[in-house]
Amino acid sequence: MKVHFIAIGGSVMHQLAIALSRKGYEVTGSDDEIFEPARTNLEKEGVLPATTGWEPARIRPGLDAVILGMHAKGDNPELQRALELALPIYSFPEYIYRESRDKRRVVIGGSHGKTTTTAMIMNVLAAAGKDFDYLVGARLEGFPQSVNITHAPVIVCEGDEYPASALERRPKFHFLFPHIAVVTGIAWDHINVFPTFDNYLEQFRIFIGMIEPGGVLIYNATDPVLKKLVEEHPSTVRKMGYGIPAYRIENGITLATLEGQSGSLKVFGEHNLLNMHAAFLVAKELGLDAAGFLRGMAAFPGAAKRLELIGKKEGVSIYRDFAHAPSKVKATIQAVKTQFPERELIAVLELHTYSSLNEQFLSEYKGALDPADKAVVFYSRHALELKRMPLLPEEKVIAGFGKPGLVVLQEKEELRDWLMEQSYKNANLLLMSSGNYDGLDVMELSSRITQ
Known part of the structure; x- marks a missing residue:
């Protein structure tokens, strides 16, 4: 070839x-x-x-x-x-399908949790000694590449709703035709690509219709929008809803129970428990039982920039997360606050995507930062210039989030100074962004805070 x-x-x-x-x-x-x-x-x-x-x-x-x-x-x-x-010209996902036509295809779609759910499945399959190929959108510990194509009988793919290529504007996950499909939830995002919620919702309706005959759809039954879509969809594939499994938190460690089997986890938060339940149902379809699944999950450290612990000392933890869409921000903040209820939570959110920097979209963030004890919204003029967007007035950001005492900053030096001025006694710092805070070295900052 x-x-x-x-x-x-x-x-x-x-x-x-x-x-x-x-x-x-x-x-x-x-x-x-x-x-x-x-x-x-x-x-x-x-x-x-x-x-x-x-x-x-x-x-x-x-x-x-x-x-x-x-x-x-x-x-x-x-x-x-x-x-x-x-x-023959292929977009990336079209070619992935070409290479996996004879494989059993698992595709994880949804507005949030795709990478983490995919990573969970990959880790438990690897721990169980299963042979599989994969496509995932983040660096994962234990996997040297984010794409692997061999002669394995199974492929596990993260399914992206962004357009496939300059020639093919349909979403990437429309080209993968899964035998096992997961939809983690639906929350409108990417308004530069999908200008209305109905248009965005339609992409998932099409995806469900592309599941291979005899296949299975595993979906988040706690999401009312998704639940309604699945119930109304004419597809005759097997439909399996999932929710938050039984769990408890002991000394900052989450222990989850599946089918009578219990195990401790390195990840935490109800959104991750939802992801884990989806991953378990996929693993069952691929031949794993609850005990084997939980053994694999016990060592799962999480995906890069998904509630990634980047700094720690007594009474202080610093997390970095990819959260940028409103639903992701809400879930991430709630996870940290629930896991460490006795600690102060200092949260920083960078507005970096086209949607988040759009003045008309800001109201979608209403209440998202409310659980934080102190909160900062950061966005750079440079990001606006690159996207050829107009200046974003500070007062519009404050009104959109609706959080009393919200700090709005636009210079990375101001953000660094503000963070270094805070007291971190019995506190957690949560840094949320799909960007890089206009070049701010968060690892160096984390080291200074935890030294």
């Missing part, structure tokens, strides 16, 4: 390129810029392009597949050349 990647430097694109190279395929690629760690990863595997930039000459007759990344635009010269030659 001869495969060429247009925009090979993408976070998952380069991982797929490496996986196919290891499988024995002849892999080439191009990009106009390749950053770390993709550059070093590709170089180690011998598939780093010799030069940057788009070169139509790289697109030649005889290629078995051209894989088009989201970074490539519709007028990309290599794409145009591939079209001229009538070569």
